[in-house]
Amino acid sequence: MTTPGASSPKRRIRMNDVPPTDQQLRDTMVQKLIEVGAARDPRVVAAFRAVPRHLATPEVDVAKTYETETATITKTDESGVDISSVSAPRIQAMQIEQADIKPGMTVLEIGSGGPNAAYLAEMTGDGGRVITMDIDADVTARAERFLKTTGYRNVTVVTGDGEHGAPEHGPFDRIVVTVQSADIPPAWTAQLKENGRLVVPLRMRSMTRTVAFVRDGDRLVSDGFEQCGFVPMRGVGENRMRLAVLHDEEGAEVALRLDGHPEPDTEALRAALRSPRMEAWSGVTVGGEESMEHLDFWLTTNLDNLPLMAAKIGARQRGVVAVASPVGTPTLVNGDSFAYRRSRPTDEEDRYELGAIGHGPNGQKVAERLVEEIQAWNDGHRSDRAHIEVFPAGTPEDQLPAGRVIDRPHTRVIISWP
Ligand SMILES: C[S@@+](CC[C@H](N)C(=O)[O-])C[C@H]1O[C@@H](n2cnc3c(N)ncnc32)[C@H](O)[C@@H]1O
Incomplete structure (x- = not known):
C-alpha cells in the first residue's frame, strides 16, 4: 500500500527543496572523512561530528564550510x-590523527581559527587543556567568539608569535602547528615533553609535508608524514620561497619556487622555456589516482637542484608548459637547461607512464637524468617511506645519519630512505 501523495511530484519537489541541517552536513562530511581514511580513530570521528564549525565563519555559505x-x-x-x-x-x-591525542593531555595549537581548537578540545576532554595561539589579534578574537558560542571552556586563546611557543602554559604533550614552517624553532622542542609529539607542516626544499615528530632529547624523529598545503608562517620565523619567473604572460605565469636551491640563471631558463620541448620516458607506470608525493620526495632527496615549478592553468592551455599543477611540478635544473616530470596515457585504462619534458641546450640530457631517478625509485623504493630527523643547527656532520641534509637557521633536517 502506498501513502497517498507520497509519490506525487509536488511533494517530492518540496522535500528536495529543504536544505540539509548543519548536523546532516556534518554527518556527510564525517562519512567522507572516513571513506578517504582521514578520520580513523572513533574519537576523531566523534569530534568531527560534534563541532558546529560553520559558526566560526558566519559570512560563508554553511554547506561550503x-x-x-x-x-x-x-x-x-x-x-x-x-x-x-x-x-x-x-x-x-x-x-x-597524526597527533594521537589522549584525554587529559595539554595541547598547543599554533595558528588559530576556532574549529580546530574545538576538535582538539574534544580529543583532550574536560580533564585536558588546549592553548591556541595566533599572531593576529583579529584571528584570536574570531576564535574566542567561536569557542565562547560553542561552549569550549578548556581552551585558552593567546595572541603572539608562535615562534616562541607559549612557555607559560607548557610543557605540552602535543604541539600541533597549522601554518607552513620552513624550520623548527628551539622553543617548540623545548616546550614539548620527552616522547611528546609535534605535528608540523614542514617545508623541505619547496615540498611541504605535515610530519608527526616524536621528541627524543634535542632530536625529533618522524613517525609518518602526509602531503598538505598551508598558509605561510609570518613573524620572526617568516621564510617565504623566492620565485624565479620563467614566463610572465598574464594568466599563464610559470615560475620556479626556490627554497635554498642554487641561484638559477633565470634569463637562460626563460630562453630555454621558449625553445622546443624534448622528451624522455621511463617505462614506469602509475594509476590515475596514485599520489606522486613519495616519488617527488624521493626525487628531491636524490637530486641536488629540484625546485617545484608552479604554472597557471593558462600556461598549459596556451602550450607554454605541458603540466600545470597547483602543488607544483618537480623540475630538475642544470645551468641553462631544465626538465620537469610529466606523464602520458598508456594503452591500459587509467594507467600513465612517467617521463620528463626537457628544455634548453642540454634539455634532453637533463630529462634523461630525471627519468633515471624515476626508474631508481620504481626499481627499489616504490613502497618505501622516507624517514625524517631533525637535529639542532650546528650538530657536526659525523653525528648525523646518512641522507639529504637541509640546513635551516635553527635545525638540520635529514631525509633518508631505507
Ligand atoms: C591555516 S590557519 C589556522 C587554521 C586553524 N588552525 C583552524 O583550522 O581552525 C594559519 C594561521 O596561522 C597564523 N600564523 C601565521 N604565522 C604565525 C605565527 N608566527 N605565529 C602564530 N600564528 C601564525 C595565521 O595568522 C593563520 O591564522
Whole structure:
C-alpha cells in the first residue's frame, strides 16, 4: 500500500527543496572523512561530528564550510597570498590523527581559527587543556567568539608569535602547528615533553609535508608524514620561497619556487622555456589516482637542484608548459637547461607512464637524468617511506645519519630512505 501523495511530484519537489541541517552536513562530511581514511580513530570521528564549525565563519555559505577539501580563506595579504583560513576538514582530521591525542593531555595549537581548537578540545576532554595561539589579534578574537558560542571552556586563546611557543602554559604533550614552517624553532622542542609529539607542516626544499615528530632529547624523529598545503608562517620565523619567473604572460605565469636551491640563471631558463620541448620516458607506470608525493620526495632527496615549478592553468592551455599543477611540478635544473616530470596515457585504462619534458641546450640530457631517478625509485623504493630527523643547527656532520641534509637557521633536517 502506498501513502497517498507520497509519490506525487509536488511533494517530492518540496522535500528536495529543504536544505540539509548543519548536523546532516556534518554527518556527510564525517562519512567522507572516513571513506578517504582521514578520520580513523572513533574519537576523531566523534569530534568531527560534534563541532558546529560553520559558526566560526558566519559570512560563508554553511554547506561550503563542511566540504572536506575546502579551506575557508579568511584573510589575504596585499600581494594576494592567503594568510589566514580555517583549514579544510580533511587536513585537520589528518593532523589530529597524526597527533594521537589522549584525554587529559595539554595541547598547543599554533595558528588559530576556532574549529580546530574545538576538535582538539574534544580529543583532550574536560580533564585536558588546549592553548591556541595566533599572531593576529583579529584571528584570536574570531576564535574566542567561536569557542565562547560553542561552549569550549578548556581552551585558552593567546595572541603572539608562535615562534616562541607559549612557555607559560607548557610543557605540552602535543604541539600541533597549522601554518607552513620552513624550520623548527628551539622553543617548540623545548616546550614539548620527552616522547611528546609535534605535528608540523614542514617545508623541505619547496615540498611541504605535515610530519608527526616524536621528541627524543634535542632530536625529533618522524613517525609518518602526509602531503598538505598551508598558509605561510609570518613573524620572526617568516621564510617565504623566492620565485624565479620563467614566463610572465598574464594568466599563464610559470615560475620556479626556490627554497635554498642554487641561484638559477633565470634569463637562460626563460630562453630555454621558449625553445622546443624534448622528451624522455621511463617505462614506469602509475594509476590515475596514485599520489606522486613519495616519488617527488624521493626525487628531491636524490637530486641536488629540484625546485617545484608552479604554472597557471593558462600556461598549459596556451602550450607554454605541458603540466600545470597547483602543488607544483618537480623540475630538475642544470645551468641553462631544465626538465620537469610529466606523464602520458598508456594503452591500459587509467594507467600513465612517467617521463620528463626537457628544455634548453642540454634539455634532453637533463630529462634523461630525471627519468633515471624515476626508474631508481620504481626499481627499489616504490613502497618505501622516507624517514625524517631533525637535529639542532650546528650538530657536526659525523653525528648525523646518512641522507639529504637541509640546513635551516635553527635545525638540520635529514631525509633518508631505507
Ligand atoms: C591555516 S590557519 C589556522 C587554521 C586553524 N588552525 C583552524 O583550522 O581552525 C594559519 C594561521 O596561522 C597564523 N600564523 C601565521 N604565522 C604565525 C605565527 N608566527 N605565529 C602564530 N600564528 C601564525 C595565521 O595568522 C593563520 O591564522
